[in-house]
Amino acid sequence: MRMIWSRAVNEKPRAPKKAVNLTIDAALAAEAKAAGTNMSAVLERALREELRERRWQQWREENRSAIEASNAEVDRNGMWYVPPWRAE
DSSP, X not given: OOOOOXXXXXXXXXXXXOOOOOOOOHHHHHHHHHTTOOHHHHHHHHHHHHHHHHHHHHHHHHTHHHHHHHHHHHHHXXXXXXXXXXXX
């Protein structure tokens, strides 16, 4: 009998890992190690969040003129649709 294994629907495939050298505060590293902290996982989460924020800021900067034009249009003419639950 052949078994088929599949990942959970929302589980992403694992990305290949890359060894890197970092320099951090020695006391901080010792405390993290003593606490059993997976520093690689913490760094990955922090980098993902940092890069997500940078992409968001870059998108906002690239689209600043369109956002300003849209806001000006709404200021001049009001919203084109106001749902009943938002009506004043």
